[in-house]
Amino acid sequence: MMSEALVRKPLPAASSTGSAAFSPLYRQIKDLLVQALDRGDWKPGEAIPSETELALRFQVSQGTVRKAVDELAAENLLIRRQGKGTFVSTHHEARVRFRFLRLAPNQGEAQPAESQILDCKRVRASAEIARALELKTGDTVVAIRRLLSFASVPTVVDDIYLSGVLFKGLTAELLNGYSGPLYGFFETEFGISMVRAEEKVRAVSADGEISALLGISKDTPILKVDRISYTYADRPVELRMGHYVTNRYHYRNSLN
Amino acid sequence: MMSEALVRKPLPAASSTGSAAFSPLYRQIKDLLVQALDRGDWKPGEAIPSETELALRFQVSQGTVRKAVDELAAENLLIRRQGKGTFVSTHHEARVRFRFLRLAPNQGEAQPAESQILDCKRVRASAEIARALELKTGDTVVAIRRLLSFASVPTVVDDIYLSGVLFKGLTAELLNGYSGPLYGFFETEFGISMVRAEEKVRAVSADGEISALLGISKDTPILKVDRISYTYADRPVELRMGHYVTNRYHYRNSLN
DNA sequence: AAGTGGTCTAGACCACGTT
């Protein structure tokens, strides 16, 4: 967390050709905060400096810092707690844990998920995987297959691909020695915070392998959910291809 | 748009048993604005009074009005336009038109959708439909079936159910005499603005009827998208059951 | 020039949690 050059007024020149691209103070501060998060200046779960402290540091009013923090809180990078401070979001938390899992039961209360690692190996990235993760074809990636069950009913098979460089030392043993959400594991073990994701959802037929794992007959319609997850600087760090059985559960979404 | 009683401070008493339920000024103002929208004080596309005007009217500072309007803009009920004013959102607009249609092509640019009304009749609400629309079983509802195609390729069959009372006079002829998004049509013809929706997505097999309409073989996996749409006061006004072919298109979603 | 929303400031006071 260093001091830096805030631009107080729109660059008057902008020369003849170039675009000015001025951004307001609060947005510049927001960007600096994101950079600090990306550098790991404050870890998930920790408090960031108070608003007055940040205002002093950046030499702006508290209201300006507040607006920057407001936006980061709206994007779920930070969490405000009145009377206590502002904290870095973490995936070890009830409130955030279901932010990325959009599966809900058709009836009744949501059950806790049971996760079972089926496979974890290092492979060469296919063209598709390389493109998604912004790697080169043939680069080493970690390939994980895991099964999610609810009340002992197999419901989701996830095929997960991660950059081999970023997740050096990731093994099935490590994964099995861990309980809780995968994103929490990535956070504490590898210092990588998933902040945002894009999903593409399709209906497909279950192939032999998947149907066997899910305990359904071959060619049953299932949801295929392709997700790319991004960390702070909008760098893609995970490709996850999910196969969801949707007879007792569904994929929920809110449109605003 | 009337004057009203704003509560300036937390009700100090809150009696012994009752809960105070105090809300800040800006939220009270927000609620009043939503009520005004619901009453139709300002129509979709029209400008609402300026911030200074509203501040004067409510006897608060401009900053307080601003915070209320900020939240409504974040929820897409209002749209700010610098230098011009703040406007009521409308579904007749490029920027908002794809807010509710989450279908995107696997490759290439999004094509304009071609809508074809297949059926429009009045029926008695089943228990399921009545529950979704908060009506009584047996109440009259309008049932619409329509086909969406992209570049002449049939892609979506929607079964739409609307309250017969709210949509009195809705006929196939009216629908066919209209081009553009259905929600725009509902807005201008019936004064009903869709503001928010909840969707449940599942993978199912296409039955005979649906597969024939979509030009696919029976039992092809398709997406079933059940949507309930709400208007200003969070009243459900539309149940829409969509059947999506997802070989060339997919359902996109962003997780934050 | 006038009116709109957008940014920034400085200060007051409240609500909440910890010491």
Next chain:
DNA sequence: ACGTGGTCTAGACCACTTT
């Protein structure tokens, strides 16, 4: 009592649009 975030105010100035 103190420090934190939450609300509210009053005023200044900027950027954009229309008259």
